[in-house]
Amino acid sequence: MGATLEKLFEPIKINKLEVKNRVCYAPTGKSHFTEDGYMTDQAICYYVARAKGGTGLLIVEVCLPHTKYARPLHRLLGCWDDSQLAGLRNLAEAIHAAGAKAVVQESLGFGSQAMFPIRGEVVAPSDVPTSIQKGGAPRGLQYMEGVTGTTPRPLTKVEIVELEDAFALGAERLMKAGFDGLEIHGCHGYLIAEFLSPYSNKRQDEYGGSLENRLRLALNLLKKSREKVGADFVIGFRMSGDEHIEGGYDLEEGQKIAREIEKAGADYIHISSGRYEVMNLMLPDKEGTMLQEARAIKEAVKLPVICPNIHDPLTGEKALQEGMADMVSLSRGLIADPAWANKAREGRIKEINRCILCNTCLKTLFSGFTIRCAVNPEVGWERFIPEYHPPIRGR
Numbered sequence: 001m002g003a004t005l006e007k008l009f010e011p012i013k014i015n016k017l018e019v020k021n022r023v024c025y026a027p028t029g030k031s032h033f034t035e036d037g038y039m040t041d042q043a044i045c046y047y048v049a050r051a052k053g054g055t056g057l058l059i060v061e062v063c064l065p066h067t068k069y070a071r072p073l074h075r076l077l078g079c080w081d082d083s084q085l086a087g088l089r090n091l092a093e094a095i096h097a098a099g100a101k102a103v104v105q106e107s108l109g110f111g112s113q114a115m116f117p118i119r120g121e122v123v124a125p126s127d128v129p130t131s132i133q134k135g136g137a138p139r140g141l142q143y144m145e146g147v148t149g150t151t152p153r154p155l156t157k158v159e160i161v162e163l164e165d166a167f168a169l170g171a172e173r174l175m176k177a178g179f180d181g182l183e184i185h186g187c188h189g190y191l192i193a194e195f196l197s198p199y200s201n202k203r204q205d206e207y208g209g210s211l212e213n214r215l216r217l218a219l220n221l222l223k224k225s226r227e228k229v230g231a232d233f234v235i236g237f238r239m240s241g242d243e244h245i246e247g248g249y250d251l252e253e254g255q256k257i258a259r260e261i262e263k264a265g266a267d268y269i270h271i272s273s274g275r276y277e278v279m280n281l282m283l284p285d286k287e288g289t290m291l292q293e294a295r296a297i298k299e300a301v302k303l304p305v306i307c308p309n310i311h312d313p314l315t316g317e318k319a320l321q322e323g324m325a326d327m328v329s330l331s332r333g334l335i336a337d338p339a340w341a342n343k344a345r346e347g348r349i350k351e352i353n354r355c356i357l358c359n360t361c362l363k364t365l366f367s368g369f370t371i372r373c374a375v376n377p378e379v380g381w382e383r384f385i386p387e388y389h390p391p392i393r394g395r
């Protein structure tokens with residue numbers, strides 16, 4: 001092991017879960033599932049490649065617990081029906097057999113961020129559409145700037161409670177399937193984040209207004225899920241540290257949100273930054289841009305904090321050494337090289353196939369295709385590559 005990367009490869013305990021190192025795969029939608037939300041061999045082999053590559057914790061991409069309301073993307077994973085359990089179980093088993101731990105990111109839905117819905121009605125806390133600001137698109141996606149989506153219909157209270165209950169049932173299915181935990185998708189201006197934010201939540205009832213009210217949905221999801229999955233199942237929460245938008249919440253309020261999430265029994269916080277209006281902050285053109293936000297959230301809570309947008313192992317190690325985060329996560333870096341962690345651990349940093357931040361992955365995803373990568377031609381074809389097949393017990 002490269003002596004300089006000691007912290008990156010130190011084990012960590014989250015709730016009762018032992019993770020062998022501090023490298024996480026950040027949730028990354030790839031359109032690898034069937035149109036109706038079922039598992040595929042492609043999805044399994046993609047994750048097995050990253051597990052065999054030495055990643056400690058894989059956070060499986062956004063998974064939906066219901067089919068209500070609008071979706072902007074094709075071929076998303078679902079946990080809305082017991083018939084999905086078998087496929088989910090295959091994924092959990094395969095990741096475990098390949099040496100990593102596995103958490104699934106559960107989303108309540110897209111909210112007004114379903115700007116151009118493929119199917120379903122666009123709903124949100126209030127009738128505030130998503131609008132991508134000038135200068136707010138990531139590299140390569142400038143065509144999205146200045147675009148405003150469908151104006152959402154505000155959800156009724158009855159509908160909100162139905163969603164909370166569906167979420168908890170989804171959480172129970174993820175546990176039954178054998179995953180180690182779930183991560184509540186509370187960032188990026190998706191539905192849960194829209195409730196947290198004074199920018200998009202203009203409600204006058206108990207789900208809007210004060211911070212206490214804006215937090216109600218997130219805290220109910222945590223509590224209702226905990227009742228279904230028990231004390232030991234990991235429940236993480238992903239939130240933007242700072243929304244970076246006029247009328248949204250700032251870092252100080254982000255710290256308050258994190259404290260409440262901790263009090264309600266979450267096991268870790270995975271940060272992000274911004275929301276769809278300023279997508280370039282969620283998907284930055286350079287690495288390490290969220291470290292200050294991670295540090296501020298870490299100052300507010302005792303829970304482990306995960307910071308994304310790390311590309312160089314030395315940046316990750318420095319962030320951990322300086323106490324800015326407890327774990328680091330990679331999305332595009334692990335698309336580009338599934339063996340990032342093994343190469344870093346073995347002192348082969350120069351051999352890492354680096355992401356060039358061109359966002360070909362996002363362009364293909366938003367165009368309705370499975371993702372492709374400009375520097376890794378294997379992405380999307382892992383099912384045909386024997387070294388990425390799941391290890392079979394007894395062989």
Ligand SMILES: Cc1cc2nc3c(=O)[nH]c(=O)nc-3n(C[C@H](O)[C@H](O)[C@H](O)COP(=O)(O)O)c2cc1C
Nearest residue numbers: 026027028029061062308309310330331332361362
């Ligand atoms: C193709 C793609 C899909 C993504 N899908 C998700 C997702 O499902 N959930 C989520 O919270 N973040 C998602 N993200 C954001 C990443 O988790 C991550 O925070 C972001 O890409 C910045 O980190 P990076 O520099 O390591 O890519 C996605 C990013 C990319 C590039």
